[in-house]
Amino acid sequence: MIQLVVTDLDGTLLDDNGHVSEENIEAIKQLREKNILFGIASGRALSVIEKIAIEYHFSEYVDIMIGTNGVELSEEGILEDLEMNYLRKDVIADVYDKFNSYDVAFILHNKNTLICNKSNEYTEIERGLNNYKQVIVPNFETALTKNFPRLMIVGDPLVLNEIAVQMANIETPNFHFFKSYEIFLEVVSNQVSKGNMLKMYCEHKGIDMEQVMAVGDNNNDIEMVEASGYGVAVENATQELIKHAKYITGSNNDHGFAQAIKQHIL
Structure with a gap:
C-alpha cells in the first residue's frame, strides 16, 4: 500500500506553461482523503515551491x-537549509577553473540572488523561473568566500553535453552532476540528490521505500524514481529516466501526475 507520493515540479506536476492543472490539484486533494502523504521534490528552492503551492491553493496538502x-x-512547515550538504567553495573554484573556457555562464544561488559570472539568455531563463535578482561578478572567483548549495552551468545543450562528458571522465570526482534541463547542468555535493533526501525522510518517518510513489521527468529524478516501489516517469521524460522507471504515465501536458494517482491509488 502506498503511504507517500512525491512528485517533481517542472515538466511533471507543472505543464509546459508552468501551470498546475485542476486535474492534478484534485488528485493531490484525494491523496489527503486517503491519508496518503504528499510531497514535492524539485531543483527549485523551497521558497519558490511554497509560492507555487500557495498560488494554486494546495499548500495545505503538502506534507x-x-x-x-x-x-x-x-517537513510540516519547518524549513531546513542543510548547509552540511552545500558544495564546497574549493570544489566550485576547481570546476570553474576547468570549464570557464567554454561558452557558458556560471550561476551560484545565494538565497534570493543569482551570482553569475556573466549574463546571457540562459541566466535570464533561470532568473525568470525563480523571480530572483541577478548580480554579475566577472571575476567569479572573488564570489567564492563560502560554500553554496549548488553551481549551475548554463548554455547551449550541445556545449553542456561536451562538458558533461569531460566531467564523467574525471577520476574520483568530489562532486555530483546532472542535467536538470537541456540548458542547465548542475553541480552539487557528492551526497546530495532528491533520492538521498527522500530516503532520509522515509527512514525518519518509518516508511518503507517500497510504499513510495515517485513521479519525475528528468535525470535529476532518477535516484528517487529508481529507489521507490512505484517509480513513475511522465511520457515526456528523458529516455534515461524512462529506463529506470517501473511505470509510464501521461505527459505533463496531459495531467500525467493525476493519471498515475488514478491508476495506482484511486
Whole structure:
C-alpha cells in the first residue's frame, strides 16, 4: 500500500506553461482523503515551491518539500537549509577553473540572488523561473568566500553535453552532476540528490521505500524514481529516466501526475 507520493515540479506536476492543472490539484486533494502523504521534490528552492503551492491553493496538502535537488527540506512547515550538504567553495573554484573556457555562464544561488559570472539568455531563463535578482561578478572567483548549495552551468545543450562528458571522465570526482534541463547542468555535493533526501525522510518517518510513489521527468529524478516501489516517469521524460522507471504515465501536458494517482491509488 502506498503511504507517500512525491512528485517533481517542472515538466511533471507543472505543464509546459508552468501551470498546475485542476486535474492534478484534485488528485493531490484525494491523496489527503486517503491519508496518503504528499510531497514535492524539485531543483527549485523551497521558497519558490511554497509560492507555487500557495498560488494554486494546495499548500495545505503538502506534507514534505525537497528543494534545490536535495539540499533543502521542509517537513510540516519547518524549513531546513542543510548547509552540511552545500558544495564546497574549493570544489566550485576547481570546476570553474576547468570549464570557464567554454561558452557558458556560471550561476551560484545565494538565497534570493543569482551570482553569475556573466549574463546571457540562459541566466535570464533561470532568473525568470525563480523571480530572483541577478548580480554579475566577472571575476567569479572573488564570489567564492563560502560554500553554496549548488553551481549551475548554463548554455547551449550541445556545449553542456561536451562538458558533461569531460566531467564523467574525471577520476574520483568530489562532486555530483546532472542535467536538470537541456540548458542547465548542475553541480552539487557528492551526497546530495532528491533520492538521498527522500530516503532520509522515509527512514525518519518509518516508511518503507517500497510504499513510495515517485513521479519525475528528468535525470535529476532518477535516484528517487529508481529507489521507490512505484517509480513513475511522465511520457515526456528523458529516455534515461524512462529506463529506470517501473511505470509510464501521461505527459505533463496531459495531467500525467493525476493519471498515475488514478491508476495506482484511486
